[in-house]
Every structure is written in structure tokens, then in C-alpha cells.
Amino acid sequence: MTLPSTDTAVTYPDGDLTSTGTVLHLEPLADGRTAVVLDRTAFHPVDAVWPDQPADEGTLTAGGRSYAVVDAVVGATDGTVLHVGDAPVRTGTKGWAFVVCHLVDDATGLAEGDAVAVSVDAARRRALSAGHTACHLASLALNEALSGLWTKDVVVDGRGRPNFDQLAITSSRILEGGSVDEYRIGKSLRKKGFAAAELATGLEGITTAVDRVLADWVARAAPVSIVRDGGRLGLGDRRYWRASLPEGAVEIPCGGTHLRSLAELAGVEVRLESTEADGAVVLTMRTTARVA
Numbered sequence: 001m002t003l004p005s006t007d008t009a010v011t012y013p014d015g016d017l018t019s020t021g022t023v024l025h026l027e028p029l030a031d032g033r034t035a036v037v038l039d040r041t042a043f044h045p046v047d048a049v050w051p052d053q054p055a056d057e058g059t060l061t062a063g064g065r066s067y068a069v070v071d072a073v074v075g076a077t078d079g080t081v082l083h084v085g086d087a088p089v090r091t092g093t094k095g096w097a098f099v100v101c102h103l104v105d106d107a108t109g110l111a112e113g114d115a116v117a118v119s120v121d122a123a124r125r126r127a128l129s130a131g132h133t134a135c136h137l138a139s140l141a142l143n144e145a146l147s148g149l150w151t152k153d154v155v156v157d158g159r160g161r162p163n164f165d166q167l168a169i170t171s172s173r174i175l176e177g178g179s180v181d182e183y184r185i186g187k188s189l190r191k192k193g194f195a196a197a198e199l200a201t202g203l204e205g206i207t208t209a210v211d212r213v214l215a216d217w218v219a220r221a222a223p224v225s226i227v228r229d230g231g232r233l234g235l236g237d238r239r240y241w242r243a244s245l246p247e248g249a250v251e252i253p254c255g256g257t258h259l260r261s262l263a264e265l266a267g268v269e270v271r272l273e274s275t276e277a278d279g280a281v282v283l284t285m286r287t288t289a290r291v292a
Contacts (some may be wrong), residue, residue: 003077007234008099009040012257013055013226016042017120023062027075027082027101034107035075035084036067037099044125044257045072045235048085051133053174053256060102060110060121065105073100075237076091078165087105088173091236091255098236126291127176129257133224134268134289135172135179136252137214138242142270142285145209151268152193158250168283174256183266186280191287198282200274205273214268217245221263227251264273266290 003022011019021038028034055072076087076096084101085289091098102118111117143161150162157163168183201204218229222244229238241254243262259265271286 003079003082004037004039004097004099007236007254008038009233010026010044010235011040011042011233012044012120013123013228015257015260017122017125018042019054019118021118023110023114023116026081026107026110027084027114029103030100033070034110035073035082036107036116037075037082037101037111037116038116040099041102042120043069043072043079043100043102044120045074046085046114047074047119048087049074050172050255051089052135052172052179053128056120056128056201057124058118060104061117061119062114065109066160066274067107067110069102070081070105071103073101073103073180075099092238093236096100096236097109098234099288100235122155124176125257126259128174128266129259130289130291131176131178131287132173132254132256133241134257134265134270134287135143135174135181135272136254136258136261137217137243137268138179138270138285138287139169139181139252140245141210141213141217142206144160144213145206146194146199147200149195151195154192158252159245159247164194168194175289178286181285183281183283183285184280192196199281199283203272203274207270210272211269215272217243218262218268220246223261225260226254226258259264264292266292287288 019042020039025037044056062069073085171182227240240251267290273284
């Protein structure tokens with residue numbers, strides 16, 4: 001069987017829940033499942049390099065038969081082997097094709113060249129999109145709330161605030177209707193000028209400040225969009241989340257899915273917790289998004 005030489009064209013950044021494509025490759029897996037690779041799909045896969053947003057749920061339909069997609073992961077190939085969910089290189093690496101692998105339990109009846117209809121579970125997509133949009137908003141609001149704790153100049157975010165989120169984040173998980181982000185404040189961040197000692201005693205005020213900013217942004221019902229680098233559709237091409245906030249448009253690199261307007265949210269709130277671990281402070285931010 002031949003392996004794809006170009007990236008899967010993905011339409012989920014545009015909010016698509018359905019698409020049609022052609023089977024390019026079927027990869028049998030050791031656990032009995034099969035990875036189905038199409039030339040085009042609306043299915044959002046999970047990326048093992050930064051697995052923040054879970055995969056969509058839904059089906060593939062071909063020849064009158066429906067196949068439940070039990071998972072979807074990013075795959076990569078250099079033309080000799082397909083790495084399913086464990087690519088040895090980062091997305092976008094030259095000389096590699098990055099593809100969406102739709103995993104099905106039984107691919108009987110499917111063949112290369114078959115036309116396939118893709119359908120994504122709309123409720124789950126909307127809930128995850130709300131969670132992801134709220135996650136980005138919360139990270140920007142947190143940067144603002146913590147801006148007074150920096151004593152040195154560091155890299156700033158799209159709004160000109162010290163980018164605590166970028167400098168300290170260790171993990172991010174997008175949930176249906178929310179997210180959980182973890183930040184590590186150790187020696188390196190302290191050397192950059194972050195006053196970690198003031199964080200724990202000021203969590204209540206910081207939380208209030210974050211929620212106040214979030215409430216203001218949601219009330220303004222700003223538009224949200226995904227901007228493609230050069231307008232390209234490939235899975236490995238860079239994309240950016242853009243929101244029109246009061247100071248102007250803000251962009252954050254992002255490969256996930258999002259709402260189209262903050263008017264789709266009834267509110268966003270955060271809960272902050274700090275703990276000590278291995279000589280560092282671990283800050284956990286739990287964000288909840290209420291859909292309008």
C-alpha cells in the first residue's frame with residue numbers, strides 16, 4: 001500500500017462538522033484496529049506532542065456502511081513508514097507528511113480509493129471548542145493579573161503583558177466546557193524576575209482580577225476566528241486563534257477548534273490553586289466556560 005506524500009487537508013479549523021474525502025491509506029495496527037487516512041477531513045485529531053484537546057467523535061460512511069471512529073490521532077510519514085500517534089518529528093517538519101489517522105475497530109469493506117463521508121459529533125465539538133476558547137481567554141487574563149509580580153522584562157503576549165502562560169506552562173487539558181492548565185514556578189522563573197513568594201498569599205485577589213477581565217471580554221461579544229498561515233489547509237501548516245479584544249486583535253498559535261464569537265459564551269470563570277512540589281510552586285488554573 002502506498003503512503004500519503006502530502007498533509008491531510010483539514011477543515012475543522014473552519015468549524016466544519018462534515019466533509020467528504022478519499023481513502024488514501026489503510027494501516028492495520030497491532031491492537032486490531034485500523035488507521036484510515038483520507039485526503040480531506042473535518043475530524044480533529046489529538047496530537048501526541050501537545051495533547052491538549054481530545055479528538056472529535058463521529059463516523060466514517062462508505063458504501064452504505066457506517067464506521068465508528070473510536071479515536072483520531074496525528075500520524076506522520078516520510079514515505080517509508082506511517083507513525084500513528086508517535087511521530088519522531090514535530091508537526092510541520094520538512095520532508096514529512098502529517099495526516100489525520102481515523103481509528104476504527106473494523107475496516108472490513110474499506111479500500112484505498114473509496115469515497116468516504118465524515119460526520120463529527122456536534123455537541124462534543126461545541127463543548128470542546130467552548131473549553132478551548134475559554135482556555136485562551138483565561139491565559140491572557142492571567143497574564144494581566146500577574147503582570148505586577150514581574151521585576152524584570154520578559155517576553156510579552158499579544159496584549160503586551162508579561163507572558164506568564166508561555167514561560168511557566170507545563171500542561172494544558174481542554175475539557176468539554178473548560179480546561180485545566182498547570183504552571184511550574186521554579187528557580188528559572190524566579191531568576192527571570194517573577195515574585196513567586198507573593199503568589200500564594202494573593203491568589204484570591206488574582207482570581208478576582210482574572211474573572212473581572214474575562215467578564216468584560218465576554219460581555220463585548222468579540223468575534224473569534226482561526227487564521228491559517230498563508231491560507232494553507234494542510235494539517236502540518238501553522239494556524240492561529242484570533243480574538244478581537246479591546247486593545248485590538250490578539251493571536252495565539254493553535255491547532256484546535258474554537259467558537260466563532262464570545263457571544264456564544266454566557267460566562268467564563270477560573271479557580272486557582274497553588275501547591276509545593278520539588279522545591280517549586282505549581283499553580284493550577286481550572287477554567288469553566290458556560291455556553292450561552
